Amino acid sequence: MSGAVILVTNDDGVHAAGLAALARALEPLGEVYVVAPDREQSAVGHALTLHRPLRVETVGERRYAVNGTPSDCVNLAVLGFLPERPVLVASGINHGANLGEDVTYSGTVSAAMEGTLLGVTSMAVSQSDPDGSGFEAAGEVAAAVAARLLVEGLPPRTLLNVNVPREAPRGVKLARLGHRVYSEKALRETDPRGRPYYWIGAGPPVWEEDGESDIAAVHDGYAAVTPLHLDLTHHGALRAMSAWEGGLTALLKKRKR
Numbered sequence: 283m284s285g286a287v288i289l290v291t292n293d294d295g296v297h298a299a300g301l302a303a304l305a306r307a308l309e310p311l312g313e314v315y316v317v318a319p320d321r322e323q324s325a326v327g328h329a330l331t332l333h334r335p336l337r338v339e340t341v342g343e344r345r346y347a348v349n350g351t352p353s354d355c356v357n358l359a360v361l362g363f364l365p366e367r368p369v370l371v372a373s374g375i376n377h378g379a380n381l382g383e384d385v386t387y388s389g390t391v392s393a394a395m396e397g398t399l400l401g402v403t404s405m406a407v408s409q410s411d412p413d414g415s416g417f418e419a420a421g422e423v424a425a426a427v428a429a430r431l432l433v434e435g436l437p438p439r440t441l442l443n444v445n446v447p448r449e450a451p452r453g454v455k456l457a458r459l460g461h462r463v464y465s466e467k468a469l470r471e472t473d474p475r476g477r478p479y480y481w482i483g484a485g486p487p488v489w490e491e492d493g494e495s496d497i498a499a500v501h502d503g504y505a506a507v508t509p510l511h512l513d514l515t516h517h518g519a520l521r522a523m524s525a526w527e528g529g530l531t532a533l534l535k536k537r538k539r
């Protein structure tokens with residue numbers, strides 16, 4: 283189908299099965315263009331490539347690989363590469379969930395953040411099974427959410443984070459971000475030359491009990507939909523800390539004398 287342009291990207295790379303599933307699922311909603319990293323870029327967060335040129339390789343009809351990050355792909359696509367401005371940026375389907383504070387590391391979610399920063403309605407979609415099965419069900423969820431999103435839009439500076447369980451979901455729950463409990467330590471080992479090395483993120487994540495969270499929803503077999511706001515300001519703390527202003531200003535003035 284032709285019509286409005288939809289940009290699909292991911293952080294698992296242009297050849298990932300989840301990306302193909304998302305592109306296929308959104309095909310009925312518009313003209314899908316895939317602009318995605320040429321290799322896996324998971325957990326690169328919101329990184330941009332500013333100190334070397336980006337190259338685009340055509341890998342199929344309306345399918346392009348970029349030697350950069352997910353945010354590079356969205357930036358490049360929206361700000362010039364696509365024939366017109368997309369009506370939707372969809373990132374995923376990530377091989378593995380992006381729940382709770384995962385969103386602060388995730389290249390998948392960052393690509394949707396980049397779309398939002400550029401003023402395009404954006405969503406990230408992840409699926410619990412890192413081995414990459416069950417993308418059909420996740421694709422159906424993504425298409426349903428995208429169709430509604432294209433009609434309703436989102437508040438300013440807001441994106442959607444969607445997580446789909448391994449099995450076909452029992453339904454959809456609107457859920458808040460969960461909270462990870464850091465219980466593990468960085469592993470310290472010794473390499474064959476006798477030097478220490480460290481390994482982080484080795485254990486399974488432990489989550490705080492919260493029945494309203496995205497983690498609980500996915501655990502219970504539902505697809506979780508979480509609106510995320512790019513304004514990270516803690517407005518309560520901003521008000522509560524107002525007295526810091528005078529105190530810190532006075533301190534700085536005293537130092538200057």
Ligand code: MN
Pocket residue numbers: 293294323324325376377390
């Ligand atoms: Mn990934």
